[in-house]
Amino acid sequence: MMILEKKLKFYGLKDLEKIPQFNQLPEEQKFETKVVSHVLPFRTNNYIVEELIDWNNIPADPMFQLTFMQKGMLANDHFNRMADALRRDLSKEELKEIADDIRREMNPHPAGQAVANVPVLDDEPVAGVQHKYRETCLVFPTGGQTCHAYCTFCFRWAQFVNMDDLQFATDESKRFQQYLKEHKEISDVLFTGGDPMVMSYQKLNAYIEPLLGPEFDHIKNIRIGTKSLTYWPYKYVTDKDADKIIDLFDRVVDSGKHLAIMAHVNHHVELSTDVVNEAIRRIKKTGAQIRTQSPLIQHINDDSKVWSTMWKKQVNLGLIPYYFFVERDTGPKNYFAVPLHRAVDIFRDAYSEVSGLCRTVRGPSMSATPGKIQVEGITEINGEKAFVLNFLQGRNAKWVKNPFFAKYDEDAIWLDDLKPFFGDKFFFEKELDEFIQKKTDQLGKNDIHVVNF
Numbered sequence: 001m002m003i004l005e006k007k008l009k010f011y012g013l014k015d016l017e018k019i020p021q022f023n024q025l026p027e028e029q030k031f032e033t034k035v036v037s038h039v040l041p042f043r044t045n046n047y048i049v050e051e052l053i054d055w056n057n058i059p060a061d062p063m064f065q066l067t068f069m070q071k072g073m074l075a076n077d078h079f080n081r082m083a084d085a086l087r088r089d090l091s092k093e094e095l096k097e098i099a100d101d102i103r104r105e106m107n108p109h110p111a112g113q114a115v116a117n118v119p120v121l122d123d124e125p126v127a128g129v130q131h132k133y134r135e136t137c138l139v140f141p142t143g144g145q146t147c148h149a150y151c152t153f154c155f156r157w158a159q160f161v162n163m164d165d166l167q168f169a170t171d172e173s174k175r176f177q178q179y180l181k182e183h184k185e186i187s188d189v190l191f192t193g194g195d196p197m198v199m200s201y202q203k204l205n206a207y208i209e210p211l212l213g214p215e216f217d218h219i220k221n222i223r224i225g226t227k228s229l230t231y232w233p234y235k236y237v238t239d240k241d242a243d244k245i246i247d248l249f250d251r252v253v254d255s256g257k258h259l260a261i262m263a264h265v266n267h268h269v270e271l272s273t274d275v276v277n278e279a280i281r282r283i284k285k286t287g288a289q290i291r292t293q294s295p296l297i298q299h300i301n302d303d304s305k306v307w308s309t310m311w312k313k314q315v316n317l318g319l320i321p322y323y324f325f326v327e328r329d330t331g332p333k334n335y336f337a338v339p340l341h342r343a344v345d346i347f348r349d350a351y352s353e354v355s356g357l358c359r360t361v362r363g364p365s366m367s368a369t370p371g372k373i374q375v376e377g378i379t380e381i382n383g384e385k386a387f388v389l390n391f392l393q394g395r396n397a398k399w400v401k402n403p404f405f406a407k408y409d410e411d412a413i414w415l416d417d418l419k420p421f422f423g424d425k426f427f428f429e430k431e432l433d434e435f436i437q438k439k440t441d442q443l444g445k446n447d448i449h450v451v452n453f
């Protein structure tokens with residue numbers, strides 16, 4: 001397949017009007033997008049604009065919704081405050097102050113869980129590492145704390161607008177390696193971000209290469225969580241360092257480790273271009289596997305047909321459907337959230353339309369403080385409706401695969417909205433509270449805040 005080279009061009013807030021397709025839109029739509037982009041971080045790129053968005057289907061187009069801000073993404077009060085400020089032509093500094101106020105009110109860091117996943121080495125927290133499930137350690141490379149475009153629904157936006165001091169990122173230094181060396185129970189290292197694949201070959205290699213050495217024999221699987229496959233597939237095809245990246249993947253596989261690309265794919269449209277198909281072909285040729293995951297998001301993929309079409313397409317391309325997430329309850333949740341009972345319906349309808357090869361996917365799953373909790377379905381107990389829940393991953397591994405029940409609630413969108421069906425606490429709550437207390441004591445006043453994965 002002959003793919004023409006494309007040079008990556010980012011579009012941010014100040015470039016909105018330089019996007020010819022955007023400029024054609026009605027003034028009202030343009031103004032709304034501009035208002036919201038002054039608060040939430042906007043970034044798209046020339047590939048998304050030219051090859052993924054259907055500009056004849058605005059504003060409904062899922063790829064437009066995925067990277068362009070919409071009015072409903074802010075509360076009315078917040079929207080009006082910023083719209084007024086722009087109409088009054090306030091200074092840059094004044095606009096920033098208003099934006100920061102609104103952002104603080106939106107609270108991207110759910111309280112209380114701030115410290116729970118941070119590991120400790122020699123009595124000091126290990127920056128840029130989260131270790132929640134015994135086998136798998138998350139690493140956040142400093143150079144990978146941004147993305148090829150920003151998803152409108154993303155809860156990591158605080159770090160993209162510099163509200164955060166990036167204390168949870170790590171450099172290439174030996175500290176995270178030391179932690180991995182000392183923890184032989186860890187079999188999987190998952191590089192995440194932002195997007196680690198925004199890093200140059202050289203940076204990426206500095207993180208991965210050392211793990212191929214003998215002192216990391218216990219690390220069997222290296223995973224890279226990334227959206228680059230569908231936001232910038234040229235990374236693997238025509239970019240300057242594309243061949244070196246592919247060569248690095250080859251070396252990981254040749255070393256005897258499994259390399260898993262955890263690709264974030266929200267809609268089947270993202271798998272439709274020649275360049276993404278070529279990127280998939282090149283990655284798979286190294287022996288790496290590509291597993292896919294996505295949250296369920298209103299306005300983007302809240303339709304079972306979108307999922308069944310996407311999973312079929314993925315399996316056809318040799319990708320492995322992995323996780324179907326419930327969108328977390330932070331950020332512009334009113335715009336994106338889908339109630340749990342609808343998530344169950346959409347998952348079930350999609351799942352029942354595909355062959356067993358697609359049914360490697362698991363969900364709907366909430367990545368909450370106690371673990372990854374799957375909503376298995378809705379049942380009746382003594383004539384009363386109940387959610388059936390289960391841990392896919394637990395902070396305590398013993399919690400996994402013990403079905404439990406919550407009262408049915410039409411409006412519930414997250415674990416916090418649920419009440420136990422029996423008794424007044426879920427079976428894991430006491431232990432979880434004790435754990436968080438212990439961790440808080442251990443880390444003392446270090447006051448690091450961490451996104452709750």
Ligand SMILES: *Cc1c(COP(=O)(O)O)cnc(C)c1O
Pocket residue numbers: 130132133136137138190367372392393453
């Ligand atoms: C999802 C997740 C993992 C990986 O879990 P798997 O089920 O092994 O894919 C690891 N750590 C955290 C914090 C996670 O949220």
Ligand code: SF4
Pocket residue numbers: 146147149150151154155156193194195226227264
């Ligand atoms: S690519 Fe991932 S980290 Fe980046 S904005 Fe999208 S969801 Fe967030």
